[in-house]
Amino acid sequence: MRRAALVVAAVVATTTMLTGCLYAATPPETGSRPAPSREPDTDGVPAGFERFYGQTLDWKTCSGTDAGSYDCTTVSAPLDWTDPSVGTIDLALIRRAASDGAPIGSLLTNPGGPGASGYNLIAQSSSFAVGTALSGAYDVIGFDPRGVGRSTAVRCFDTAGMDAYLFDIPADPRGSQGWTGELTARNRDFVKACETNSHGILPYITTDNSARDMDLLRAVLGDKKLNYLGYSYGTFLGATYAKLFPERVGRLVLDGAIDPSVSGLDVSATQAIGFESALRAYMADCIAGSQCPFSGSVGEGMTALGTLLASVDRVPLTASDGRRLGADSLMTAIVASLYSKASWSYLSRALTDALAGDANTAFSLTDVYYARSGGTYQDNSTEAFRAYNCMDYPRDLSQADKDAADALVTQKAPTIAPYWQGVDVCEVWPYPPTGVRGKIAADGAAPIIVVGTTNDPATPYAWSVSLAEQLSSGVLVTREGEGHTGFNKGNACVDKAVEGYLIDGTVPQNGLSC
Numbered sequence: 001m002r003r004a005a006l007v008v009a010a011v012v013a014t015t016t017m018l019t020g021c022l023y024a025a026t027p028p029e030t031g032s033r034p035a036p037s038r039e040p041d042t043d044g045v046p047a048g049f050e051r052f053y054g055q056t057l058d059w060k061t062c063s064g065t066d067a068g069s070y071d072c073t074t075v076s077a078p079l080d081w082t083d084p085s086v087g088t089i090d091l092a093l094i095r096r097a098a099s100d101g102a103p104i105g106s107l108l109t110n111p112g113g114p115g116a117s118g119y120n121l122i123a124q125s126s127s128f129a130v131g132t133a134l135s136g137a138y139d140v141i142g143f144d145p146r147g148v149g150r151s152t153a154v155r156c157f158d159t160a161g162m163d164a165y166l167f168d169i170p171a172d173p174r175g176s177q178g179w180t181g182e183l184t185a186r187n188r189d190f191v192k193a194c195e196t197n198s199h200g201i202l203p204y205i206t207t208d209n210s211a212r213d214m215d216l217l218r219a220v221l222g223d224k225k226l227n228y229l230g231y232s233y234g235t236f237l238g239a240t241y242a243k244l245f246p247e248r249v250g251r252l253v254l255d256g257a258i259d260p261s262v263s264g265l266d267v268s269a270t271q272a273i274g275f276e277s278a279l280r281a282y283m284a285d286c287i288a289g290s291q292c293p294f295s296g297s298v299g300e301g302m303t304a305l306g307t308l309l310a311s312v313d314r315v316p317l318t319a320s321d322g323r324r325l326g327a328d329s330l331m332t333a334i335v336a337s338l339y340s341k342a343s344w345s346y347l348s349r350a351l352t353d354a355l356a357g358d359a360n361t362a363f364s365l366t367d368v369y370y371a372r373s374g375g376t377y378q379d380n381s382t383e384a385f386r387a388y389n390c391m392d393y394p395r396d397l398s399q400a401d402k403d404a405a406d407a408l409v410t411q412k413a414p415t416i417a418p419y420w421q422g423v424d425v426c427e428v429w430p431y432p433p434t435g436v437r438g439k440i441a442a443d444g445a446a447p448i449i450v451v452g453t454t455n456d457p458a459t460p461y462a463w464s465v466s467l468a469e470q471l472s473s474g475v476l477v478t479r480e481g482e483g484h485t486g487f488n489k490g491n492a493c494v495d496k497a498v499e500g501y502l503i504d505g506t507v508p509q510n511g512l513s514c
Contacts, residue, residue, distance in 0.1 A: 131488045
């Protein structure tokens with residue numbers, strides 16, 4: 001499954017897409033100062049976990065690149081939420097104090113992934129993440145979920161190993177037995193490195209555990225109920241929280257929803273079709289412009305793009321750093337640029353350069369997708385992404401189901417299809433998945449706002465419709481347009497609906513279309 005999906009990719013797409021820089025330097029701790037905190041909420045704590053819920057937070061001042069001050073702290077959480085004696089993990093938090101000085105409470109945020117750093121999102125892009133109005137009304141909280149970033153993290157390869165894992169091109173032709181064998185061996189090496197370097201946390205890197213961590217964060221921050229803004233995968237995390245703790249749901253907004261009831265196979269197929277649709281929209285826009293490497297009809301442009309992909313699949317291009325650009329990396333560059341319409345001009349440049357034999361611009365886009373800058377990886381989002389998915393998605397699908405999904409992708413996403421499915425690393429993951437797929441109703445929860453964008457490639461609109469219908473208190477808000485997620489993307493109608501609910505508690509009309 002393609003990462004569904006880092007909202008941070010959209011941030012980069014609108015600012016520094018061609019620099020390969022995902023995050024700037026993050027706030028260092030600079031010393032202690034008094035910080036306003038509420039007493040932890042210890043009502044209803046499960047037996048054995050009292051010491052976790054009763055923590056007093058030790059905030060330290062840190063400075064970010066946005067205006068304003070930030071506080072940082074670490075929360076201790078149980079490694080295993082079924083047994084507090086197994087061990088502990090650390091969760092890294094950053095807080096941007098409410099600029100109005102009288103916060104409604106804490107607003108937890110998650111940028112997606114799974115595996116994206118919520119800490120970095122707020123440290124570097126709080127204005128993009130929540131906007132001015134929410135920054136004024138709430139203490140905005142960014143956190144790295146378990147397994148991610150500054151929290152106790154999944155660790156696998158070093159930079160050289162990760163480069164080889166992601167970019168080396170198999171010696172045998174795509175789809176051959178040798179190709180499959182080489183990629184399977186590569187996956188086994190990756191998994192072995194994760195097991196060796198992650199120090200026993202892999203079986204506990206699950207969305208269910210992360211949702212329970214969020215309830216702990218709510219409690220130690222002193223909030224009786226959870227107020228939350230989750231993007232993309234963050235919608236699944238938020239919906240899982242609502243399933244587990246419906247009575248503790250405050251004001252939840254889930255933007256760019258994942259349907260919790262569909263299988264990993266269906267997720268992959270639906271995403272492929274979504275990216276094909278976004279790619280056709282890009283192609284129409286490109287051809288209508290003045291600096292497009294394609295011409296003719298949209299269909300003719302897609303055919304020409306398919307020819308380019310097949311060409312670099314046969315004869316990869318070599319970048320200035322020695323990496324070879326094959327069809328898989330070029331497809332990753334295409335996918336990375338489709339998260340935001342603002343990136344389409346960069347995609348045109350990358351494809352123009354690739355047609356001329358230059359791989360560098362395409363690799364700049366690919367590096368954004370993998371959080372690679374200056375030849376090194378800025379975070380562990382790629383490792384954490386795989387860890388979560390391998391534990392969250394059951395792997396009991398039949399070959400007939402797989403064949404049907406492949407046929408659907410081939411029919412509905414013909415340009416993308418040849419390069420979409422690889423060899424699944426989860427087939428060799430050392431632990432069986434513990435996640436389940438099913439509808440989430442969250443009976444008894446307060447209204448939950450679900451925002452969907454009509455031509456969102458990473459989390460297709462149908463998933464938002466489905467999640468809103470599943471939730472007993474679900475309210476659907478539709479953004480008509482392109483790109484991934486809908487809030488704070490320039491649509492005043494969507495922004496008013498989200499901010500009105502989170503700040504004033506005003507529930508928007510179900511089915512509102514913007």
